[in-house]
Amino acid sequence: MGLLALGTALEWPEAKKKAGQVRQWGIEQLLANWRRARGKERDALLWGDEVEYLVVALDDAAKKSRLSLAQAEILKSLARDEALWKSGSGKDSATGDHAGEEPPHFHPEFGRFMLEATPGQPWGIGFKDLLKVESNMKWRREVAKAHMAPNEVPITLTTFPRLGTKDDYIQPYYPPSGPALRSQFVPDEIANPHIRFPTLAANIRSRRGRKVELNVPVFHDANTPRPFKDPTVNYDLHNWPEDDDVRNGAAKDDHVYMDAMAFGMGSCCLQITFQAKNMTEGRRLYDQLSPLGPILLALTAATPIYKGFLVDTDVRWNQIGNAVDDRTPEELGEAPLKNDRWRIPKSRYASNSTYISQDPRLRKEYFDPDLVVDEDIKKRLMDGGMDDLLATHFAHLFIRDPLVIFSEDLEELDLNKSDHFENLQSTNWQHMRFKPPPPDSDIGWRVEFRSMEIQITDFENAAFSIFIVLITRAILSFDLNFYIPIQRTTENMETAHARNAVLDRKFWFRKDPFPRRVPRSAQQSTNGSTFSSTTSSAVNTPPPSPPLGPVETEFDLMTIDDIVNGCADGSFPGLIPLVESYLNSVNVDVETRCFLASYLDLIRKRADGTLWTGARWIREFVAKHPDYKQDSVVSEEITYDLVKAVEEMTIKEGKKGSVGWELLRGKV
C-alpha cells in the first residue's frame, strides 16, 4: 500500500485546505519525473506478483475460526529473519528448492489480519523463471506460517466469511464502534494501527459526510426471509453522529449492509506488475490489458459470502469501491453542485476510464466523452510538454483530493521525490495502474494489472499470474488490438459481479484482435501507391487506412468461453490459442511447456465450465454443509469447516479427488 512515511497526519478539515497545494506539487513532481524518465529505453521485462493472505486463528476444540490481528508481531518476526538471511545465517535461508532465490518480502496491508508477500526479486521472461513462480509462492506461505502462532494459518480467501458479525470473529477481541471507523460492526483495531490507515478511513468518512455504505444483494435461498432485512443491523446506536446513517435508510432491504473501509480494503487480491521496455510500450500494455480486467475478474471469482451471509454476487470489486468511496452527495449527484467542482461517476476504486497509448488504432470513439478532468492541471502538464493523452489521464486521476497529508511534507517542494504525486496516484485504485519510474532508481515504466481475485491455492495463483504474463508477450508479439469503447469495459466490470457470470453472462469484446496486414510492397512504396506512407521504416509504418467501419461493428457480446478458448465460428481466436501460438514461436523446454500446459488447462477449463470458480466451490460447500439451513446464513461452524477445507486444499490441491478437485483438476 505504498510507502509508510511517518509524521503528523492532518484531520480532514485541515487536509482539505491543503489539497490544492498537494495536487499542484504532485503535478510538478510528475512533470519533473516524466522529463527525466521519458527517454528511458530498452528495459528488460521484469515482473512481480503480489499475493495477499488472511491470517486465521483456529480453535479446534470450539470449532471456531477467527481473524488474527497479529500482523505486527508476524511482520516483526519476519523482519528479524530477513535481517538474518541477509547476514547469511538464517535458519530457513534459501537452500534446496529455493537455492539462489532471494527470500520473499512481506508487507503490511490495510487489515491488521492481512499480510502481503512478494518474491524476493522480480521475475524475468526466462522460461525457467516461470517454473519458479509456484514454488516460490508456496515457499512464501511456509515462511509466513513459520512466523505465526501454532494455531494460526495464512489462507488466501478474498474475504473472511464472518467479518463484521456479532460474534467474536477477531482475536484478540475488541468491541466495535471506534472514533476512526465509527462502524457498528468492526472496531478501529481491525485496521493496521499505522497512522496512515486510520487517517485514510477517517478522512474518507469525513469527506463523504457519512459512513461508507456497502449494500450487497443477499442470495435468496429457499428459507431466506423475503424481504430480507439484515438482522445484524443495530438501529439504536447513539455513539457517533454517523450512527444515524442506518436510521436514514443506509441499509437496504434484501441486502447485506456494511459500513466500514475494512469490509473492502480487507479483501485479498492477486496483482501483477510488469516493467515495459519504455514508456511507449508501457502505455500500449496499459491500454491493451484494460479490456481484459473484467474478464479475469469473472474468471477468478471467489467472493460469495459477506458478514455471514451468502450474497448474490461472486466478486469483491464493487465492495472495495464502495468501501473507499469518498465522494460527497454533490459529487454523487444526490445534491446540486454548490461547493464541489464536479459530479464524479465512479469511486476512486473502480475500473479505469481512459486510454493512454499513442496508437494509430486508438479511435476517438473509444473514449468516454464525459470523462471528468481537471482542465487547469491538464493545461499545466501540456504546457510542461506532456502530450494530450497522458496529460488527460493524470488530470483525470487528479480530480480527487489527497486523503492523507502529513504536515511535515508541506514545508518544501522536492522535485527529486514523488511523495505528493504518489499521494494521489496510489489512492486512485483503478483496475490498471500506469506507474512512472520512481526517481533515483533503475526501475523502468511499469503497468499493474489489478482486477484479479486471490485464489485458494498457489497452483491457481501461479497459473493466473503466468497467464497474464504470457498474454502480454502475445500482445506485443502479434501486435494485438483489444480496444473497445472504454464505457463497455466499465459495463463489463459490473457484469462480472453477477453470480456465476463466468458461465452465464456475456461480455463486450473486440471481434478481430489482429493487425491489418501490411504487405511489404505497401510498406516500401512511397510513390504511385494508393497508400501515402510517409515513413521509411517498415517497423514503424502505421497501417494503411482504408475507411474504418462503424465502431459498433468491431465488438460484440461474448461468453468468457468464447473469449478465452475462441469462438466456435472462428471469429475470435481466443486468448489461450493466442498464448499457445506465441509459445509455439519461442524455444521452450519440455519440462516448462508441460508445466505451462497445466496452467493453461486450468484457465481453459474455468472458462468452459469444466472446472468451478472459487465462488462456485464455496457456494456448494456451504449448501452441502449439515449446519446450513437454506437461509443464506453461513454459521461459525460452516466457516470453521470451510477454513479447514481451504487449508487442506492449499496442500493437497485437489489431487486424486481430494477436497477442491472440482475447481482444480476435475475428476481424474
Add this chain to the structure above:
Amino acid sequence: MKLILSSSNIMQAGRQSVIRQPLTQKSNVELINSLRSNFLASQQIETSTNGTTKGQDVSHPPSWTLQAEDALYIPAIDFSQPGLSEERDQYDITVKLFYLPGIPVSRRRAHTREAIDLVLKELHVKSIDLLIVSFPGIRFDADDDSEEEDNEMSNGEPDDFDSLVQTWQVLESLHEQGVIAQLGVAEFGSERLARFLPHTKVKPSVDQINLKDCCVVPKHLILYAKQEQIQLLTHNDCHGILPVGTTRELLGPAEKSGAGILASSPEANDGIQGDIEPQWVVKYTAVVKDRGVVENKGYFASADVGSCLKNRS
C-alpha cells in the same frame, strides 16, 4: 526453374498465423496460410497500384513476382527493407530447416546454404544462434522411445544413418565458419542420439520434441539429454510440411484460389508448365531476448518446376 516462396513477417500478418486448435489441426496450416496470405496481399497491392484486376493480369510470371538470376521469387522480395529494429545482440535467432522427403541427400549442402543465406539476407544479420534440422521420416514416439520410420508419409526412403551423418558435416562446416552458433536436431530418441553423437564434431545442443509428447518424455531420454547437455525443446511442426499436392494447389490457377503461377493444364499457356517438386522449407524466428517478444517470424520454401526436373540420382 527454381521458385522461392516466402511468407514475410507472419507475426504482423494477422489471423493466418494464429492457429485456433493447434493440437488437432495439421500444423503446416501456419506455413500454407501465411504463404497464401502473403501472395494475396502482394497481388492486391499490385492490383490497386496498377488499376488492373486479377483477371486481366495476363503477364507471366505475374508482375508481383520477381524473376532474378536463376529463381522466381513469389512474391518479389526487396531485401533492402530493414530487418530487425534493434541491435543484433538483443535477439535470439532460431532457424529450423526441413529437408523434404524424396529429395536426394546430395543436394543438401547447396540447399542448406541457400536457405540460410535467404534468412541472413531477410533479417540483415551475419549469423544465427541456433539451427535445428528436421530429417524426413524421423519421428519420435514417446511410448517406446523409438522413432517410427514413417514410410507412408514420406513417399521415399527415410534417411539412412549415413546420410544423417553426411548432412551433419555440412552443418558443422557452417558452424566452423561462424554462421551458426549452435546446432540441433528434431525428433531424436535416446537410442538414435547415442548412435549419432560419436559421429559428430559439433554435438547437437538441442533436440526438439513434438508438443504433444512434452509431458510424457521418457525418463531415459531426459537423463541422457541432461548427461550430454542437450536441451529438450518443444515444437509444433508436422511431418510432410510441404507436400507436392499442396504446393501445386498453392501455386495453381487463380480460379482454384491458387497464386496463378503454374499453368492450368498441360496445354494452357497461362503459367509455368511441368511437374513441381518442393525442395526444402525453412522457418526463422527472431525473439528479443530479455523481453520474450517475437519480433519476426517467417518461412521460405523452395520448389523446382519444369518438365525436366534435375535427375534424382
